[in-house]
Amino acid sequence: MHALTLYYDGHCSICSGQMARLRRLDVRGRLAFVDIAAPDFSPQSLGVSMEALNLEIHAATADGLLLTGIDSVIAAYRAVGLGWSVAALRVPLLRPVYAALYRGLARNRYRLSSWLSGRPACANGTCRR
Template identity: 55%
Template sequence: MKTADLTLYFDGQCPFCLAEITRLRGWNQAGRLAFVDIAEPGFDPTFLGVDMTALDRELHGSTAAGDVLVGIDSMLAAYTLVGKGWFVLPLRVSFLRPPLAYLYRKFARNRYRISALMGYEPVPTCKDGVCSARHPF
């Protein structure tokens, strides 16, 4: 079995994030991406060399070669690997990268509030057959 070129570590409790991962999954016809939900019980990021606080702060990805990509670098790699690099073309422009990275970090820090403002429904969490929506904002 072929190892994915990039594994994305995403927050499956973030409605916007989950929608984007769903879109990437749909475009991932060649299987170049793998996806790991960091909100799953028992997930341990130790093997990545980062802690949960860092993973929760920004999207992380790990390449097949073992390199860890963070924030906009993860997004650029993911969209490029599924043939949608033009979606994130501004991330390739060197003078735009610092302000876009800053804006991304602000977005990521407020992703639950922004998800709600954008009309995304909270992701339900279920345990023992009982489900509830998580509203961390």
Template identity: 65%
Template structure:
């Protein structure tokens, strides 16, 4: 069983690129990935709304905890043995800045990734 399941927006190029990087670096199978934009996805098992899932990334730990935002990224990089790459996100003095930056990115991800109407115009990668 994986240490963490990441719930990401597969309609977002930025999100897909980040998940592809994590998949590539996950040599031990510590991560599972769930595309919330997939036609068969239902948020009911998570107990959160699609609106919340579309606001920022979510993750579920093996013990059932639900993480959001940069906490997901920190947990993901730790799970694949690369926690050092996200160490600045954990520093109390910098954390509020990174949280604000992440939320701004998440809010504007379609525009920043050249997507229109909430969906990318290019074909999705498998």
């Protein structure tokens, strides 16, 4: 069993790139990855809506705790042994700032992906939200 399952948007190139990075770093196999954009994905077992999943990354711990946003990021990097690299996300005074920045990035991820790559965000139009 995996220590953490990450639920990410596979239509987002930034998101997919970060998941690919975490896969490479996960030498102990502690992470599982679920693409919420996959045609056969259903959020029912998580007890959250697709709208909520699309607002920010979610992660489920092995004992069933559901994490969102920067808490998911912190847990993922801790699971691969790089918790120190996201230590600033846990600083109480900075945490609200990082959480707001993350939510802004998540909300604009397709636009940012397109801008960074120089390509349309989604060729098939499925992620024009």
